[in-house]
Amino acid sequence: MRRRTVPAVSAAVLLLAGVTGCSASGSAANDCDASFGPGAMSSSVEVTGGAGEGPRVQVPEGLTAEQSQRSLITDDGADGDRGDARVADDDTLVAVNLALFESGTGSELLSSPTWDADRGASFVLMDPEMENPLAESLRCAVAGDRVVAAFNPEDSALLAGQGTIAEGESIVGVIDVVTVDDLVASGKTRNLPSGFPAVVTDESGRPGVVLPPRPAPDGSRSADRIVGDGPEVEADDAVIAQVLAVGWNGTVDPQNNSWDTMAGQGGPKPIGTEDDIAASGATYRAELTGHTVGSQVVIVEGGENARVVVVDIVSVG
Numbered sequence: 001m002r003r004r005t006v007p008a009v010s011a012a013v014l015l016l017a018g019v020t021g022c023s024a025s026g027s028a029a030n031d032c033d034a035s036f037g038p039g040a041m042s043s044s045v046e047v048t049g050g051a052g053e054g055p056r057v058q059v060p061e062g063l064t065a066e067q068s069q070r071s072l073i074t075d076d077g078a079d080g081d082r083g084d085a086r087v088a089d090d091d092t093l094v095a096v097n098l099a100l101f102e103s104g105t106g107s108e109l110l111s112s113p114t115w116d117a118d119r120g121a122s123f124v125l126m127d128p129e130m131e132n133p134l135a136e137s138l139r140c141a142v143a144g145d146r147v148v149a150a151f152n153p154e155d156s157a158l159l160a161g162q163g164t165i166a167e168g169e170s171i172v173g174v175i176d177v178v179t180v181d182d183l184v185a186s187g188k189t190r191n192l193p194s195g196f197p198a199v200v201t202d203e204s205g206r207p208g209v210v211l212p213p214r215p216a217p218d219g220s221r222s223a224d225r226i227v228g229d230g231p232e233v234e235a236d237d238a239v240i241a242q243v244l245a246v247g248w249n250g251t252v253d254p255q256n257n258s259w260d261t262m263a264g265q266g267g268p269k270p271i272g273t274e275d276d277i278a279a280s281g282a283t284y285r286a287e288l289t290g291h292t293v294g295s296q297v298v299i300v301e302g303g304e305n306a307r308v309v310v311v312d313i314v315s316v317g
Contacts, residue, residue: 036136118178189225190225237317
């Protein structure tokens with residue numbers, strides 16, 4: 001059974017931190033403006049190990065990164081499709097495998113527990129409202145790219161958080177981009193089956209539910225309102241999603257409303273696998289299996305605590 005864990009990077013730069021607004025990215029790789037460019041240090045780091053392998057690095061002596069920099073190693077086989085690929089830009093979620101090293105000693109500070117060319121071990125939220133050097137090193141990258149980054153001492157201190165690096169030292173990162181996903185469902189919209197509530201979305205992708213004037217149904221059922229083009233969700237996939245749950249009386253469940261941006265609590269949330277239902281309380285998780293990443297799934301749960309749950313499947317790990 002696949003399990004995905006998060007490396008212990010500083011909480012200031014970690015995945016799924018609060019986001020103040022969400023919309024489809026829409027950026028093309030050729031139109032994206034990167035925050036960091038290549039520099040002497042990022043270009044001089046020697047990296048061995050290909051995609052899907054934990055890297056080994058040799059950091060040149062005597063070089064420092066006065067400005068954070070990154071060198072982008074692209075997938076040569078994907079050059080023709082790069083302009084159409086979804087890019088790491090504002091309001092996207094990027095699945096990565098990564099390793100961070102202290103430049104002075106070359107010692108490894110952390111590494112993804114499992115390197116897999118098809119599965120990311122960690123997720124980085126591209127949030128324009130949050131200072132995040134790790135995210136900025138990924139900006140304009142697409143799935144299949146490898147980023148070699150050298151962070152200046154200030155950014156390195158933010159990355160290290162409560163970890164220990166020498167004062168004025170730089171962190172060097174090797175980051176493989178596995179997937180880039182929008183924070184809202186994106187795909188073909190279809191009509192919901194008879195008996196389902198009406199669901200509408202605003203220009204940001206945030207859904208609203210219009211309940212029918214009838215008693216709640218028995219049992220559970222689900223249907224796609226938007227069909228995404230991502231991989232099919234499996235029972236042992238750890239799902240990350242936008243969620244809105246509305247009781248049959250019209251009350252929004254604040255514990256299951258990832259769209260609430262108050263106090264920085266908005267943004268996609270981890271739902272887990274089917275085996276995680278008991279711990280997470282996400283009784284609707286099983287209904288997501290078989291749907292595709294990028295879809296918006298509308299779930300009707302009947303019974304005493306009847307409710308409607310609208311789930312945008314953002315990614316899986």
